[in-house]
Amino acid sequence: MDGWHDAADRFGVPRTDAVLLALNLYGLQTRLGARVRLQVSVPVGAQARTIVIAAGRPDSPFTLADSGQLFAGAELVGAAVRTDVDDAVSGYLRCWDGTAWRAATINPASRSKCTGCAPCPTSLEPTADPRLDTEDELHLLLDGLRQQLPHGGSLRDLHEITVSTACYESEDAALEAMMVLRKVLRSRRIDARIVLLSSVVRSREAFRWLAEHVGPFGLFLTADCVTRRNLILKKTKADLLPELMPALLADAREAGLDTSFTYIVGLDSTKDMEPFLSAMLPQVTLFPSLQVFQAHTPVMDGLHTPEADEFSYFLNARRIVESVMVDAANNLVPEPWRCYRSLWYESYAGQPLEGPRR
Incomplete structure (x- = not known):
């Protein structure tokens, strides 16, 4: 210590x-x-x-x-x-503000069936998340979330619903699933922003369509790493080149979407991580999910960059992000409830972090 x-x-x-x-x-x-x-x-x-x-x-x-x-x-x-x-479940509530749950995460595409990305622990988790494609199945999922609410709570209190699975294998499949979800939410008078974690939604046409038909909508691009992508990531992620990602987020912003990305701190060296984050961070409207790399098995131990053997590597990553965000005149700060593997807990850039923590 x-x-x-x-x-x-x-x-x-x-x-x-x-x-x-x-x-x-x-x-x-x-x-x-x-x-x-x-x-x-x-x-x-x-x-x-x-x-x-x-x-x-x-x-x-x-x-x-x-x-x-x-x-x-x-x-x-x-x-x-x-x-x-x-465990891998179909959905759970998040962002307790002391009076109500303000967010939910759902996994309608059966996250436990998603395999192929070496740093991901999903395959190690007990599973209870069947694939839910139809309107009736999504209604059942939302009924399950409603049962988790405290007395007097309502799903209409939710400001955001995150679809966390990366199991959509094509842009069209993801768009169709988002449209079905929005239709179900509208039928229940739930106006929450839908946020999708994905790397398959890439075209300007898709961004415009989502803004028009599914909005309010946010895209968290699952970037995850810069180097060794073909080795570490599944094909539907690995074939998106890191140098194209900032422009992709810029296109999504221009279409009227909220934008952000996921990145695993500990896989790339500082010399690869820093320019990538410097290019990506100015394009976000929601603070990114910058996750500490966690090794759950001896095999996963071998994935980290040698620099990550030093605790100071992670503290330096904090400093890099804070510096870039200041230079970009971006007033976003980490939301403690949003990332369970965060670099930040009590403070960000020397200031205390406030807000829900679970």
């Missing part, structure tokens, strides 16, 4: 952020399944937040006692108020 704290102090990062970043990076030594979802307070007594991490990692310094106490070595650093297996 002294090493994390020293690095955090050098980069001007709160020590709480360093502990949570390390927990995401190294996972738990405790055997709780391949992957677990925690509501955790760091330090003990702090407001709880949701993170999703690897478990059963023998080289991790973190252990979780039966009491819920979280230790780094022998030092008590936090407490888990809830622990769940992170």
